[in-house]
Amino acid sequence: MKRIALLTSGGDASGMNAAIRSVVRVGYVRGVEVIGVYSGYKGLLNADFHPLLPRDVSGILERGGTILRTSRVPEFKEKENQLKAIENLKAAEIEGLIVIGGNGSQSGNYALSETGFPTIGIASTIDNDLWGTDYTIGFDTAVNTAINAIDKIRDAAVSHGRTFIVEVMGREAGFIALDAGLGGGADFILVPEIPFNIEKIVENMREAFRKNKMHHLIVCAEGAIHGRDLEKEIKKYMPEADTRVSVLGYIQRGGPPTRFDRILASQLGEHAVDALLGGEKGKLVGIKDNKITLIPLKDAVTKRKTLNEELYRLAEEVSV
Ligand code: ADP
């Protein structure tokens, strides 16, 4: 392979730039030309291709976001657009493609690989919801940002004896909520994967008040219930509760990546290039049991990654 393309797609995640840097520089070392595709699948459809050299990726390791930009392109689900993308790649004499992104982006990547074109995915989403990999690039940074925020919010919760609801990202998955909740010492963690009962939460809060614990921290994933809706529900049963809601939002997606995300991104970038050059196709590069691993894209996007229920149970135990 002499020329490969690289794009970032879907929600941005801290560490995407570190992965871009790794792909470009490892590609250079291996003697393969790396072409950057701008704005994800939109750039594939418009043939927005630009060669990337090692100096083009200087000073990006520590930056959040993606220098290649990203997009959401619903029409990429249509077969004719996928074929158009392959046509554009072939016309530019590109022989392989690396897609950095999350579940949706890797579904698009899988569709491209089904046409026979060699593609490899790099697992990157703050949601950590790709099957077969323990971690995705951006998740660690997002969780650390959320924990940092929770540590600060706790000050007001304790000082005023308030109930704080902290809403974190995770439209379909509770990985951020679980880790941020356990790591931030939340009293209750609400995730889309596990049913919850508001009356039971209020009952536990009343019991805590009786024992003179006046503050509470509740972490909820946006996909389980929105913070404002949860506040309304709690007030139905406990109108006297002094509640406040903090929606953390996009601060979780941006900013400098953690040490973990920088190293993971660098490793996944290297392995993605080597996988393509080694003749692999239709695979996602991820990490399992501390080893970089290749997962069939089909499995990564069709199987549902489950939450670590032991961690959830532990979070309940340590919040008595
Ligand atoms: P993420 O990759 O962060 O999960 P999205 O779910 O928004 O983000 O997906 C990013 C893009 O991937 C979509 O805008 C679309 O272009 C493409 N995509 C998502 N699902 C599919 C699919 N089933 N087939 C083809 N392309 C898809």
Ligand code: F6P
């Ligand atoms: O990247 C995944 C994610 O952060 C989800 O958890 C969240 O719901 C979604 O992206 C929101 O992204 P946007 O507003 O860019 O569509």
